[in-house]
Amino acid sequence: MLKLSLAALSREEVHAQWEIPADHPMWENTRLELSEPLHVEVFAHEVGEGVLVRGRMRTVLDLSCRRCLTRVRREIDEPVDLLFEPLTGEERDELEGEVYPLPMRGTELDLSESLREQLLLTIPEYVICAEACRGLCPQCGVDRNQATCECTPEQGSGPWDALKNFTFD
Ligand SMILES: [Zn+2]
Numbered sequence: 175m176l177k178l179s180l181a182a183l184s185r186e187e188v189h190a191q192w193e194i195p196a197d198h199p200m201w202e203n204t205r206l207e208l209s210e211p212l213h214v215e216v217f218a219h220e221v222g223e224g225v226l227v228r229g230r231m232r233t234v235l236d237l238s239c240r241r242c243l244t245r246v247r248r249e250i251d252e253p254v255d256l257l258f259e260p261l262t263g264e265e266r267d268e269l270e271g272e273v274y275p276l277p278m279r280g281t282e283l284d285l286s287e288s289l290r291e292q293l294l295l296t297i298p299e300y301v302i303c304a305e306a307c308r309g310l311c312p313q314c315g316v317d318r319n320q321a322t323c324e325c326t327p328e329q330g331s332g333p334w335d336a337l338k339n340f341t342f343d
């Protein structure tokens with residue numbers, strides 16, 4: 175899966191599509207949790223010594239709200255735009271993330287690592303279930319979207335409280 179034949183690429187443009195199951199081993203040991211399969215469709219052709227792979231990928235990621243930890247489903251529908259070049263080790267370090275190494279030998283171009291990386295880049299830094307999410311109570315852990323608790327905010331727990339005791343000489 176996610177492999178293109180280099181022999182076919184040397185002859186013509188290659189069109190390919192795949193559906194990778196949400197529980198496929200390629201998502202193991204990553205931060206990626208899919209709640210739907212990943213659909214990938216690409217067109218690939220040679221450019222100079224390299225290969226340009228363009229298309230689209232779609233899936234639904236399972237994330238969790240940074241405030242209340244609820245599951246948040248995030249639809250992903252992103253362009254795929256990957257360039258593979260025969261790189262030396264040094265060039266590879268320099269161009270990391272922009273250009274992927276084209277295998278020097280072998281008969282296939284494996285897209286799985288680059289696509290996994292591209293998918294990781296789509297995860298937003300700060301995921302919240304809703305702008306108005308009130309999060310969990312830091313003292314008793316109750317979900318403040320669902321219930322209220324009797325906890326009173328601790329003295330000195332606000333971000334600016336430390337400044338109150340601060341005196342300027
Ligand atoms: Zn939330």
Ligand SMILES: [Zn+2]
Pocket residue numbers: 311312313314315316323324325
């Ligand atoms: Zn509480």
